[in-house]
Amino acid sequence: MALERQLSGSGLRVVKATSGEEALRQLDDQDFALILMDVRMPGLDGFETARLIRQHEPLRRVPLIFLSGASREEASVVNGYANGAVDYLRKPVEPEALRAKVRVFVDLYLEREALRRERAQERRLLEERRLAVEKDRERLLEELREAVRLRDEFLSVASHELKTPLTPLALRLRLLLQELEAEPDSPGTRRLLRHLETARQQVRRLTVLVDGLLDTTHITSGRIALCHEEDVNLAAIVRNVAASFETQAERAGCPMGLEVPGHVLGRWDPLRLEQVVSNLLSNALKFGAGSPVHLRVEEREGWGRLVVRDQGIGMDDGVRARLFRRFERGVSERHYGGLGLGLFISQQIVQAMGGRILVESTPGQGATFTVELPCSALPESPPPGRGPS
CATH class of the missing domain: 3.40.50.2300 (Response regulator)
Structure with missing residues (x-):
């Protein structure tokens, strides 16, 4: 009391x-x-x-x-x-001494409680900011996904629309070429044939670019189409592709050497396989201009193998690390052109068929691309002589 x-x-x-x-x-x-x-x-x-x-x-x-x-x-x-x-x-x-001591501890308690409430408020504000940041991040991710979807949809539509006039244009050029070849002796005809061949080359180049954009949208959306066939001959595909590139190789000053057996058979998509060979040979002629390009095909222990080697500008480790990404180029597009899609598409095709692409290169000493594909069902072990990729 x-x-x-x-x-x-x-x-x-x-x-x-x-x-x-x-x-x-x-x-x-x-x-x-x-x-x-x-x-x-x-x-x-x-x-x-x-x-x-x-x-x-x-x-x-x-x-x-x-x-x-x-x-x-x-x-x-x-x-x-x-x-x-x-x-x-x-x-x-003593009443005054008691009141003084009690007041000191009460003031300390009030200060401590005020600090606790302040810290609690800071934690709440921090949590609210974290939640706001998370919501902003989710919103930005959703916007990014939507932007990517719209981009891919645009590229798909644009590719289809661009292919629509290219097909009849290529047909008309081929018919015109046939008519001119019927009268080859005229000087005017020979001049027109040269112009016509240039036009056909540009149409083929534009077709390749459009097909690359279309394939990229399909790969991104998981809709890459493969049509596997039995007894597809990799050797025959390589010989045919090399023959179609003879004019381009001659213009680039690249003698082509082929080391190709009669048959290397597998269960593959022949059109997609031809696309891969074309992409690799086109790159070799582009970056190895003025030097020989060598193609070798072989079969070892159930694996078909294609090796494309040039003696061109080569590349360093940094370029190799990003070589198979979309829209990536080893050098400036101002000097070599292209969309940077060929190797990306080739890798996706090869992987979809159970294989892989390897690259070895040294700056100034050319590059070697190796495609390895299972000839039938995917073997349990990796290709002979190499570890897993």
């Missing part, structure tokens, strides 16, 4: 407990800024009650001041501090 009177008028709420057990129950139910505890109480004494309080993590931070009416003995003081007391007062307590 004396303590309650001394603390009245200070704006504090005082909660009274008449025993250690009741004090523990009160502490479990609500938060306190300070505990004033008599050493002597019925049941649990103050020291034992303090020890139990300090065993609970949420309560051990509450400051505790012991009160005693007995003489202030050294042993009691040491025992009080050992049980977690921050101070030890002897009754009767």
Whole structure:
């Protein structure tokens, strides 16, 4: 009652407990800024009650001041501090001293609570910002997916639309060539034949570019089409493709050497396989201009193998690392042209048929591309002489 009177008028709420057990129950139910505890109480004494309080993590931070009416003995003081007391007062307590001590700990409690609320607010704001960032990221990803979808849809439509006039144009050029070849002796005819051949080459080039865009959209959407046939002859495909590139090789100053057996048979898509061979040979003639280009076909332990080697500009490790990505080029398009899709498409086709493409190159010493394909079902082991890709 004396303590309650001394603390009245200070704006504090005082909660009274008449025993250690009741004090523990009160502490479990609500938060306190300070505990004033008599050493002597019925049941649990103050020291034992303090020890139990300090065993609970949420309560051990509450400051505790012991009160005693007995003489202030050294042993009691040491025992009080050992049980977690921050101070030890002897009754009767001076009212001003009591109020001053209580106010200090109450102010510390209020500051600590204000800091806790501030930190909690900061955590909430941080969490809200994280959530906002996550939502923005999801929104941007969705917009990016939609942009990619629209891009692929545009490329697909544009490719189809561009192929529509190319097909009849190529047909007309072929008919015109046949008519001119019927009268080959005229000087004017020979001049027109040269112009016509140039026009046909440009149409073929444009067709290849359009087909590359169309294949890229199909690959991106997972719709690459393969038509597997039995007993497809890789050797015959390589010979036919090489024959179709003879004029281009002559213009590039690239003598072509072929090391091709009669038959290397497998279950492959012949048109797609022809596309891969054409892409690799076209690159070899483009980047190895003025130097020989060599093609070799072989079969080893159930694997068909095509090797295309040039002696051109070659490439370093950095270029090789990104060579098979979409729209990537080993050199400037200003000097060599192209969309950077040929090797990407070739790799996707070869992988879809269960194979792989490898490249070896040194700057200034040319490049060697190797295509390895299973001749039937995919063997359990990798191609002989090489580890897994």
